[in-house]
Amino acid sequence: MDTPARLRPMLRAAAIMLATAVAGPALTSPAFAADPIKIGSVVSATGPSAFLGDPEAKTLKLYVDELNKKGGLLGRPVELVLYDDGGDANKARTFATRLVEDDKVVAMVGGTSTGATMAMIPVFEEAGIPFVSLAGGIEIIEPVRAFVFKTPHTDKTACQKIFEDMKARGITKIGMISGTDGFGKSMRNQCLKVIGQYGITVVADENYGATDSDMTPQLNKIKNTAGVEAVLNPGFGQGPAIVTRNYAQLGIKLPLYQSHGVASKSFIELAGPAAEGVRLPAPAILIGDKLAANDPQKPVVAEYKTSYEKATGQPVSTFGGYGYDGIQLVARAIESAKSADPKKIRDALEATKGYVGVTGIYTFAPADHLGLGTDSFRMLVIRNGDWAIEAPAR
Amino acid sequence: MKAILRSRLTPLVALALIMALVPMIAPTSFHLRVAALVWIFSLAALGLTILMGYAGQVSLGHAGFLGIGAYAVAIGPARLGLDPLLCLLLGAVLSGLIAWLVGRPILKLKGYYLAIATLGFGVIVALILHSETELTGGPDGMSVSRITLFGWRVTGALNWYWVSAGALLIGALIALNIAASPTGRALRALHDSEVAAAGAGIDVSAKKLAAFVVAAVYAAVAGGLLAAMNGLITPEAASFSHSVELVAMVIIGGLGSVFGTVLGAAFLVVLPQTLTAFQEYEQAVLGLLIMVFMIFLPQGIVPSLRAMIEERLP
Numbered sequence: 001m002d003t004p005a006r007l008r009p010m011l012r013a014a015a016i017m018l019a020t021a022v023a024g025p026a027l028t029s030p031a032f033a034a035d036p037i038k039i040g041s042v043v044s045a046t047g048p049s050a051f052l053g054d055p056e057a058k059t060l061k062l063y064v065d066e067l068n069k070k071g072g073l074l075g076r077p078v079e080l081v082l083y084d085d086g087g088d089a090n091k092a093r094t095f096a097t098r099l100v101e102d103d104k105v106v107a108m109v110g111g112t113s114t115g116a117t118m119a120m121i122p123v124f125e126e127a128g129i130p131f132v133s134l135a136g137g138i139e140i141i142e143p144v145r146a147f148v149f150k151t152p153h154t155d156k157t158a159c160q161k162i163f164e165d166m167k168a169r170g171i172t173k174i175g176m177i178s179g180t181d182g183f184g185k186s187m188r189n190q191c192l193k194v195i196g197q198y199g200i201t202v203v204a205d206e207n208y209g210a211t212d213s214d215m216t217p218q219l220n221k222i223k224n225t226a227g228v229e230a231v232l233n234p235g236f237g238q239g240p241a242i243v244t245r246n247y248a249q250l251g252i253k254l255p256l257y258q259s260h261g262v263a264s265k266s267f268i269e270l271a272g273p274a275a276e277g278v279r280l281p282a283p284a285i286l287i288g289d290k291l292a293a294n295d296p297q298k299p300v301v302a303e304y305k306t307s308y309e310k311a312t313g314q315p316v317s318t319f320g321g322y323g324y325d326g327i328q329l330v331a332r333a334i335e336s337a338k339s340a341d342p343k344k345i346r347d348a349l350e351a352t353k354g355y356v357g358v359t360g361i362y363t364f365a366p367a368d369h370l371g372l373g374t375d376s377f378r379m380l381v382i383r384n385g386d387w388a389i390e391a392p393a394r
Numbered sequence: 395m396k397a398i399l400r401s402r403l404t405p406l407v408a409l410a411l412i413m414a415l416v417p418m419i420a421p422t423s424f425h426l427r428v429a430a431l432v433w434i435f436s437l438a439a440l441g442l443t444i445l446m447g448y449a450g451q452v453s454l455g456h457a458g459f460l461g462i463g464a465y466a467v468a469i470g471p472a473r474l475g476l477d478p479l480l481c482l483l484l485g486a487v488l489s490g491l492i493a494w495l496v497g498r499p500i501l502k503l504k505g506y507y508l509a510i511a512t513l514g515f516g517v518i519v520a521l522i523l524h525s526e527t528e529l530t531g532g533p534d535g536m537s538v539s540r541i542t543l544f545g546w547r548v549t550g551a552l553n554w555y556w557v558s559a560g561a562l563l564i565g566a567l568i569a570l571n572i573a574a575s576p577t578g579r580a581l582r583a584l585h586d587s588e589v590a591a592a593g594a595g596i597d598v599s600a601k602k603l604a605a606f607v608v609a610a611v612y613a614a615v616a617g618g619l620l621a622a623m624n625g626l627i628t629p630e631a632a633s634f635s636h637s638v639e640l641v642a643m644v645i646i647g648g649l650g651s652v653f654g655t656v657l658g659a660a661f662l663v664v665l666p667q668t669l670t671a672f673q674e675y676e677q678a679v680l681g682l683l684i685m686v687f688m689i690f691l692p693q694g695i696v697p698s699l700r701a702m703i704e705e706r707l708p
Contacts, residue, residue, distance in 0.1 A: 046677065083670055088636075089535060089628040090620065091666075094427060097551075098667070101424035114534040115628040122625060137534055182532045 036079035037072070037340045039064070039330060040105030042095045042120065043134070043323075044112040047087030053112040055308075055320030056134055057082060060109060062311050063327045073334045081105055085116055092116035096123040106340045107333075109326035111135050121148055130346040132329060134322040138190065141369045147346055149369045151325040151359055152318075153283070153376050155183075155234075158260045159191035161281040161377040162232060163198040165390075166257070171229040175204035175222035175254075177215065177243055179235035183261050184210075187234035203227055208239060215239075215246045223252050230254050236261040241270035248274035255279060260377065263318075268385055279390060281377035285321050285358055287387050291378075296356050304358050321358035329355060329362065402570050405653035409566060413559040423551035428667060430551065433558035434619050436659040437565045439643040440652065441612025444569055446641070447650025448578055449605040450585030451501065452509045455516025456613050456640050461523055461632025462489045463614025464621035465530060468538045473529065478541045482618040489614030490607045497606040501599060516637050523629035535628030538621045554623045561619060565612060566652050572608070573652075581605055613640075646687055648694025657695050661687075 041060055044053035064080040072078050081103045085092035092111070099105045100123055107130045111117030114137030121140070124131040125147050133140050133150040140150050166174065178188040184207070195202065204225040206218035222228055231254055233243050240262045247256055256278050258267070263282035268275050284291060288301040304324050305316045329352060334340055337348035352371065355362045360376025381390045416429050438460055445451050466485025470476040476484070500511040523530045530536060541548050548557055572578045580601050584591035592598050621627040630636070639662055647658025665683065669676045691698035 045674070082673075084673075084676070088630045089626060090431075090624060090631065093624050093626075094424075094431065094667070097424040097427050101422035115626070115630070118534065118537065119624060119626045119628070182527055182534070185527060 034072075034076050036077045037074070037334065038079045038081055038103055038105040039327070040099035040103060040108045041080060041082045041110035042085050042092050042099070042108075042116070043082070043110050044087040044092075044116065045084040047085075049087045049112050051317075052134075052319040053084070053087075055312075055314070055317045056110070056112060056323035057084070058312050058314075059308060059320040059323035060327055062307065063324060066307075067327075067331055073331060074338065074340065076340070078331075082110075085112075087113070087116075089113075089115045089119040093119040093123065096120035100124065100127040100129060105129065106342050107330045107345050108132065109134070109323065109330055114140065117150075121145065124148070127342075128346075129342045130330070130333075130349055132326040132349070134319070134326055137186075144367055144369050149329070149349055149364065149371075151322045151329070151357070151362075153260075153360065153372050154190065154370065155187040155259075156190040156194060157370075157372060157374060158281050158377060159187065159194055161374040161379065162257050162259075162279075163191075163195060163200055164374055165279065165379050166200055166230055167198045169230075169255070171255070172200055173203045173227045173229050174200055175206070175225060175228040175231045176202050177206045177208065177218050177222065177231065177233050177235075179210055179233075179237075179239045180207050181210040181236055181239075183236035183259075184234050184239070187259055187261070191232070191234060208235075208243075210237065210239060212239065213242060215243050216250065219243070219246050219250055219252065223250060228254060230257060232257045232259075234259045234261070238270060241267055241275075244271040244278060245274045263380075268382060273385075275382045275385070278382045280380055280382075282380050282387070283318050283321070283359055283376065284378055285316060285318055287378060287380065287389065290387065290389055292389075296361065297358070300356050301358055318359070325355075325357035325359050325362070328357060402574055405651075406563070406566055406570060408653060409656060410563060413563070417552060417555060426551040426555045428664060430555045430558040430623065431620075432656070432660045432663045433555075433562040434616050434623070435640070435643065435663055436656040437558075437562045437619070438613045438616035439640050439647075439655045439659050440562075440565050440569050441609035441616075442640055442644045443650060443652065443655045444572060444581075444612070445605045445609035446644055447655075448573060448581040448585065449602055450581075451602055451605065452506075452641070453512040453606070453609065454509050454634070454637050454641065455512040455514065455519070456609065457632045457634070457636035458516035458519035459489045459493065459610040459613035460617035460620070460636065460640075461519050461629065462492065463617030464627045464631050465523060465617075466614070467541075467618040467621045468536050468627050469529060471539045472536065478539055478622060479543065482541070482615065482622070485618050486611045486614045490611045493607045493610030494603065497603045501602045501606060513634065513637070516632065516634055520629055520632040520634070523632055530629070533629060535626055535630075537626050538624070540625070541622045548622070558619055558623070561615065562656070565615070566656075569652050573650075577601065577604065642684065646684060646694060648696040648698070651694065651696040651700075654694050654696030661695075 043056045045057040060080055064078050067078045083095040085095060108124055109132045111120055111133040114135040117133040117135040117140050125145055131148050136152045138154040138156055178184045204222040206221060208215050208218060222231060233240050240258050258278055258280040260281050263286055284297045285301050288305055291298040308316045333345045333348035337344040350364050352362055352364045360372040362371040364371040379390045380387045420426050442456055445453055463485040466488060467478055467481045470481030471478045496515055503511055524533055580596045583596055584598050588598050643658035643662050644655055646661050648654030669679050672679045
């Protein structure tokens, strides 16, 4: 039968569709003959959270390749089934369903944002498949869910680190100036929850909007409050840099504590000379080369930095480190469980003790699915426009 | 044959048949979830079909209405202790009301001014959902309590499949009825020429506003269903890219065709799932396929195919 001329373009379109549908699965099937162990991942490699999700995706691919080069796990190759949710929690949920129902993964490492993680949790909890999240929100692990773990430290850990340092210096009364953005609000709440344990009280509590350009009035109030011994600024973005500048302009001599939210070189650049002497908690990866030679994390951080930068040509970030710890934790759990059964992997994950990662040293427990202590942060001080490790105060 | 092709009920019957068939051939609940998402996004896009296809007005902020409906179902039960089902209805009413208030000034604009104004509306809704953390949970979103239908707690992929399919069938029936009503004819008249329509005695601005309000209600109901099915909603639902996606569904399927809208939604919901094999090139391939379709089927899938088949029939 002759194809009518008018139908031809249509058929062409249909042929393209068909070709993609047929070629699609062929492209993903691995070159391994043995039955692979499938590990799933959904990250936001594109979209507004790409600066978090992209290093995560690259790290996961890199280290699954590494695992296979070393012969895989339990003598079986490892297959990473990775999907990009584009920053959309709805898509993340669909891909999570697909990982469980269609791809039949035995474990999951992913969830770039807290929103996407929360959307995916019910899928993995229902299916009984361990899910190691790469997102920050404390609600992921509080309350503890049987199959959900996470690698990034929470705001609470940062607060505890700061208060430990204050307590060691004999500080008991502080002023707080918090951003009203999501980060600032969340950290302020977490800090206020744990502050009592350290015998510290907040005697001045101020805040500022995310786009404010002058915090002098709030800082003046804190300055004029009797008894303030140090100031804490939970905030993210440019707010903390302005606080730091105003703080110096007002000539306040009290110690200023910033959060892990500003642990990047751009903060030092924005705040300029005013940043001298500012203290903040930061993960080890930020100061990999300055870590003490006997620091257990030093070789791990150095190895990750070298491998990642060689493979991608881009500088390492804290976020990729979350992915590194996620995949290593799952790989170790599969090895120690001597099984690729999801429930056994979960049990082995929960039994993880003293795993030295990029983000920190993890020890999980039935009541603690984060497994990081305050030692996952280093207390830094800014000296001569660079980070310096602050010797712990005695 | 031509009578069947032109009949008002054909798309509805075809849709119902497909809906009944899918659960029989879907191998897992993942496939059922994708199908349910197709029905829900079809419902949202159907409203746009009425606004764009019938009345010829563009909205680039339609995900804003979807967000309003979704957050009504999330906020009502969590913060005010209302019944989730009631909130679905309240969300639709609220969305319609906002559309009416916003539509009165913006629908006086034409062409791309209208597009920009609606775009602005969508951006404002997304901003509010992002920043009113106390109310909406901020960028991380908030969880949504389960909907109870006459004492039956709706959970599971298959149940949501039927609920979303039912909602879409009702929505399609209403859309087809609007198309055949005097209002539908008036909308098409003003689509072709507003001056001529006004000359024929049609209250142009009232009809445009009506189409805008109806479109907003469709989007809000779809948003409410989406939120309730996922059990969680984030501000991403109201994002600009989502608005563009809705417009693309209407255009790819065929402007003004109810069945085409469903096909367009299916295209944009299912295709990203089949294109994951291309990994980082996924978006590029998706864009390419959309271009191919628009070049070869410029009227959209359904109207182009119908025209071809009709031409070949005796």
